[in-house]
Amino acid sequence: MDYLERAIAPKFNEIKPFSLVEAKTTRLSNNVPLHLINAGDQPVVKIEILIKAGKWFESQDGTSFFTTKMLREGVSEKNSNEISVFLDQFGAFLELNPSADYCNISLYVLTKYLRDVLPLLSQIIFEPTFPEKELVVLKNIKKQSLKLDNEKNNIVGAKLFRKALFGGNHPYGKELKPEDIDLIDQKDLVKLHRKRFFKDVEIIVSGKVDGNDLKLLEEHFGSFNIKTEEESYIQFEPLSDDREVCIEKDGSLQSTIRIGKLLFKKNHPDYIKVLVVNEILGGYFGSRLMRNIREDKGYTYGIHSSIVSLRNEGYFVIGTDVKKDFTQATIDEIHKEINILRNELIGQEELDTVKNYMLGSFLSNVTTPFSLADKFKSIHFHGLTYDFYKDYFQTIKALSAMEILELSRKYLDIDSMTEVVVGGK
Template sequence: MVTALRPKPGPTRNYHFPNFLDEILPSGIRLVTAPVAKLPVVTVLVVVNAGSTNDPKGKEGVAALTAGTLLEGSKRFDGAELAEKFEQLGTSVESGADWDSAFIKITVLSRRVDEATKLLGEAISSPVFPEREIERAKAERLAEILQLETEPRGLADEKFSEFLYTEESRYSKPDEGSSESVSALSRKDVEEFYRSGYRSGSTTVIITGDISTEAARALVTRAFQDWPSGQAPHRPLIAAARTTRKSIHIVDKPDAPQSELRAGHVGLPRNHPDFFPTLVMNAVLGGLFGSRINLNLREAHGYTYGASSFYDWRRGPGPFVVSTAVQSEVTAPALREILLEIDRIRGERISEEELSLARDYLDGVFPIRYETTAAIASALATLVIYDLPANYYDSYRKNVRGVSADAVLRAARSHLHPDELQTIVVGDARVIRASVSDLNVGDMHVHSS
């Protein structure tokens, strides 16, 4: 029998995040263990409080450079030898840094986890940071910056942060550093950053998969016996806005057929008590394909292939951003519609249909995010980095479901600030300047690219 009726979804099944143990070892290392015995696989994730917000002033990018070259050689093995030894154990190792932390991660068969973790501990406890690898990594970053400066999308993202935050804020500069700061970095800078930041009191080791808590504890104690003790120095985070007056910055790209458009303001820290109402509010505004901003600009007006909004969640107040790319001729109309949508969600309650769509999506996709040991380890890292409660994942769906239309309205009125919007347009100033100025979007500044 053929039917055109869509089958009804079944009842929502309960979800329980894997149990985990959170403890501090005698060495000062924090150990989080989540035994998950579905498959004979273990993920070991080392998280160090050595992200880009810890970069010393004038040395922006040193955190990323340190994490990126951490595995390029140890006292016993060079980088190629290390990579080969990990491959012989059936795994590969990766390292990196974001705003809030540095990380090193492996996923390996449980029968090889002792050898792999011992090798990992040795590698990151005795890095030598070869000069040639430092220079290679710097050259790669400088080439990336050069490419970004010629590509409007990346340029818009970087200029938005630069114009949004005060010059003293680390957030005003790229997390991996600018061409000026990266060019000036030396091997000595990397070694000093490693020595000051990579310490036991600033380190969490997360182990998930086919392993017991007792075995994980013994494993980390052995593998990290040479990890430096102590606590990394605390660097105060400045995340103040450059201005609270509405402003628009046009970065001139003569003859550009499109405009890259960003509009936003300083947002919220990740552990803000209004996280869930704000999450649902943004899903309705611009966080989903069926959100208001995307339906308006893409479906109703045909200005773009896609438009979105998001809060960049960090320890400190990251930016709230609306992002899209449009033809130059419709830059001003597109910006007008974005402003109208921000005003609309602040002005009246969303419909029950919109609320249901946002909550159903956030609720429905949640469990499938944590199906692998690596995903579970990353989730536990989020708890550690942002100091979230231990029951965060078990209560996540309930908290999403508990957001009402009134709570969304309160979040929009409290955490969307149209009078403080900073707008960045990378495009042809000759084409867009006059029409954009008619929108009354604040003081206008035109910059050369």
């Protein structure tokens, strides 16, 4: 009888060449781009409508959030309850996700019911009524949510960190306040909707679909007059010379820590290489920060670093929550691990482990049509092609220990980083 020797790690299996199911792009008769990912065995489809109507495009704080969230609260023939009942009878699920860059409307439904729900989806996006009663309710809910969020160190820390990086008036740095919500009324939502929801619209369809389904999309989305326009970008406020922000909270038992810096977007030539540097430092469960600060010191349940790629900017951030007494010690250990990465060559075994983990994770995340759609969005909205993923594998495989050292010295200078603590030291 063969036994599994658990004291010996299994051997790495070499990642073999792969090919992704790529999006095929056509245009509706009104010139709206339609990106199709026809994949999967299950008769399910996801329709995503992406509109440039986020914080970048609002003249009054909060209007993009409320305009997006209010879409499902009423159309000419149905109120919010009737919309919900109608979608439920077909097992359809509607998501409304506002962000700084986009308004994202996603509908999940069985392919056979696409004909039934597309007319309503079209009305929700292009013909909402924004009923005042529901707006009052949503505003009150959001204000209560903000109040609760502002009592949570991790949420306050994330807000303060983005504000420190981008400035309080920048779309990526501004924070919605209760007084902003009080100023919003129905007319503001109607105005933003008319101004932005008929411009720069794109549709992504993923799942099992055929030509008849595409005809339905043309029928219900191809008749609207959709325009495109050049974007205008907001300039950054200068960063403060003070790179440390500490909010003392006497009753807090824990502190939130955020350390990081502005970096670059996904189209930067060093982006993929720096992803590997990040993974080594704090990007996965076996990272150096996790081994030191969680496993060895026991200061936290988890610590993570990441490269955040927004449409117009990117940044690097380390985040964790620790017992208040361990705050400074944790910061010291973070600095220590960064300095080791900047001054000592990584061992080949550790580097191979990280490389295999990253490549294996990538392949495990492209097994469904919806994940393939996410991979398409990840490149398309950064002006990249599928060559990015070929470069991803080749670059990671070829990256050397010396390059890791050089990249760490170039981009992980502690003196250039912003440090935010909420709770206290």
